[in-house]
Amino acid sequence: IFGAHLMVLEDPVLLEEIESKINNELITADNSVSQVVKNYVEIFANMEDEYMKERAADIKDVGERIIKNILGLSTDNQIFAEKVVVVARDLTPSDTAQMDKDKVLAFATDMGGPTSHTAIMARSLEIPAVVGLVDITQKACDGDTIVIDGNKGIVYLNPQESVLQEYQKLKDDYTQYRRQLKELKDLPAETSDKKRRIEISANIGTPRDVKGALENGAEGVGLYRTEFLYMDRDNLPSEDEQFEAYKEVIEKMAPRPIIIRTLDIGGDKKLPYLDMPEELNPFLGYRAIRMCLDRTEILKTQLRAILRASIYGTAKIMYPMVSGVEEVRRANAVLEEAKKELTAEGISYDENLEVGIMVEIPSAAITADILAQEVDFFSIGTNDLIQYTLAVDRMNEHISYLYEPLHPAVLRLIKNVIDASHNAGKWTGMCGEMAGDTSATAILLGLGLDEFSMSASSIPQVKKIIRSLTYEEAQQIAKKALSMENADDIRNMVENEMKKIS
Known part of the structure; x- marks a missing residue:
């Protein structure tokens, strides 16, 4: 969020307008910022799209903080003497x-x-x-x-x-529930009959996130988003910068595995210094692995950095936004080039490092049997997979009700991916929001998902559900879900089955 705020601060058009007012209208810097920001706030506030409309608050926030800094005013305005x-x-x-x-x-x-x-x-x-x-x-x-x-x-x-008494009881119950969850931290995520053991991992965006992952009992990192290295700056990060960032996380988590996603830029994330094209539909355009395969020097630099860091623990590489087997082969060709270069330079790397893909496009989910021959693992990115499968913008509140993780089509695609990987002797994880959605845990467990990766705070709740079920119970819930016609019925069924079990 604050990375986006910094990008607003660095926007050349905004800065040019502010400087122009100061120079041409001879007004003070704080007044210039106030006028320019007010204009942009009004533009965003009047947009029809709810998500874009809500960005007005971000622009206003940036403007107010600039003005306070110009005037030397304190930004600490929340000193309370009592609760x-x-x-x-x-x-x-x-x-x-x-x-x-x-x-x-x-x-x-x-x-x-x-x-x-x-x-x-x-x-x-x-x-x-x-x-x-x-x-x-x-x-x-x-x-x-x-x-x-x-x-x-x-x-x-x-x-x-x-009402006060009712909510005090709810608060006390929740406090007790959180205490119980903390006790699960060091326990394995295995079914109550011990027939199925799941790896529970955390999604992280920076090295600072490792602390929260470990505190919540993460057994690894199922998604290390690397975009933070490329944002809030005016040039590409060097190989050494990337190496240090990857090495820090790998060492802190060792011997736990770390899945590092290659650059996933485009869509809602743009880098001003890359001169990326304006697109009518950026979420379906020049982004992620597509951009990296067009600018292979960016991909190779990142892959070299990951390879160099891989000797400090257990690292894995994951390509995002893959739609077909050709993209995997081209990306792996760049990886092989990077390996040959490092070998020639006498630089060590993990020669057995696993390579996988994010399955977030329906074409990849449908052809998972083909893709499984080219990779070591799959990680299902449900945020985009659901969006593309159901043709629904998850940020558009007018149609957000259509964004449904338990839609039968989504569940069938997930099953297809898991089955294809297992048939090929590979494994499948999930790193989208659905992995941390407790209403989906029993179904995903029953479908055979091998790894759940989520925000660190969700780990205890998901682990608790996994440990409360036998594997057969989870399989029966998944079987029922696959036979049902709509998400509401599936959700109600899961709720009823879990009540019976508990």
Whole structure:
């Protein structure tokens, strides 16, 4: 999120407009920033697309922080003497990031939506929040007693004693539940009959994320996003820079395995210094492995860095956005070139390093039997796989109800990928959000998924479910799910079956 904010700061058009106003209109720097930012905020706020509309808050946040820095004003505006629930018209991502969790128990805002960065920050920080209430600031007053139910999106103002007692019990139960989950940290993710052992891994974006992964009991890293190395700068990272970043994570996690995804840029992530083309549909365009195979020098530099770091632990390489076997063969050809160069230079690397692909395009899922002959493993990227399979933009709130991980078509594609890998003696993991969705855990376990990789905070809940089931119970749940016609029925079935088991 703050990487995106830095990109706003570095936007040449924005900077040019600010400088132009200072030079041509002879106004102060803070006034120039205020006027230019206000104009962009209005443009974004008036867009029809909800996701783009919510980016107005990010631009406003950046503008306000620039102005405070210009004027030398403190950005610490959240000093509370006692525990509070914050009610505000809007909160910026930086406001949320600075919240003292010991004092701010929850917050509610008039503005915002589920995809707003403020809401995402709240989930990440585990602060209960309800956003987009429209007029909560008109109804709440200082001194009011407030209950925030972030799970259900409900706010109670000055509730009756019975409601307070109910929520106090829910809070106590949740605290006890979290305590129980922590006790699972060092236990294996195996079924209760010990017939099936699953690898539970974490998705990370920077070396700093390793701490949270280990604290939650991750047995490896199933997705190391490398884009952070390429963003917030004006040139490509060198091989040595990349080597140090990969080496740091591999050493910290050793001997646990680390799956490093090659550069997945494009779509919603662009690098201004790469002169990438403007596209009408960037999510279906020049991105990820497609861009890297067009600019093989970028791919080879990254592969050399990964190979060099591989001797410090257990590293694996994963290509994103693969649509067919030719892309795998071309990428592996670049990998072989990198290996030959390092050998000629006398530089060591893990010669048995595994290579896999992210299965996130339906064509790859359907032809998994062919692709399995070219790779060592699959990792299903459900975020894009669901989006492309169901032809639904997951950021568009008007049709977000169609984005359904338990859709029969999605489950059948997942089964096809798992079966194809097992038939070829390979393994399949999952690194999309679905891997951490507890409503899908039993089904995925029953389908034969070998590895679940998710945000670190989701690991304990998923591990708890796996340990509560026998493998046969999970297989029966998966079998029932595959025979059903819609996601609602599947979700209800899973809920009922889990209640019986518990």
